[in-house]
Amino acid sequence: MFDFEAVEPTDLSLKVGDRILVLERNDDWWRGRCNGREGIFPANYVQKCETPTGVSLPILCRARAVADFEATAANQLTLRTGDVVSVREKNATGWWEGEIQRDGHTLAGWFPGDYVTPITNEGAAQNTATALFDYQAGQSDELSFRAGDVIVIVEKKDADWWAGHKVDSPNVRGLFPANYVQMR
Structure with a gap:
């Protein structure tokens, strides 16, 4: 709702439009994480927003x-x-x-x-990659994912296209461009 400029080292600066993961609510001051930083901020400077359906944070x-x-x-x-x-x-x-x-x-x-x-039996933990970019499937046999998602590599079809699934969705498998991920 409003910008907030940190005054103390424990404060979290915020800009209108920032999405904050609230970690603790304590009366008028809350603690949260935003853009890789963590700190406190005035609760009345923010408003709750719903996470759109189907959007979640990456699973490690x-x-x-x-x-x-x-x-x-x-x-x-x-x-x-x-x-x-x-x-x-x-x-x-x-x-x-x-x-x-x-x-x-x-x-x-x-x-x-x-x-x-x-849990280590989820498809060879050594054979995983992190998505570098969002990818929206263009065909029914492709896998959609967001930057940061962890992908289990099931098969390297060729140098350009691999098959796999997101670590948190083992039943949803598909092809994706190999250059959209980085091996872990």
Whole structure:
């Protein structure tokens, strides 16, 4: 709604139109992440916007909860042993951010990384690539993805076209231009 210029080192500067991932709500000042930076900002300078259907943050990996974790803050994610988490971010303090599906709802938040173990049997983790650009399928046998998505490479048809699926959508497979991704 309004630009906000950081005054303190812990503040997060914002421009009208920026999309902010809100990490914590604390009365009039919220903490969030925007354009690779994290900090606090006045809550009345922003308004909630819905994520368009079908748009999600890139998934780094999938992991299975090995122990229960009970959220103690609004920005945390309660885990139950066996939950499968789509991990979107890992920070230096050992906390991971991700989402789970429970009772038909998507729940998202932060949790300690040592409460989960990465799922490694999802199609050779060494054979993955990161999308460099958005790609919109032009044919029914092609795979659409967004920049930052992690793609599991199933087959390298030739030097120009590969086959694969997004790590978080193993049942949706298709062809895509090889020069749109970078091997991990």
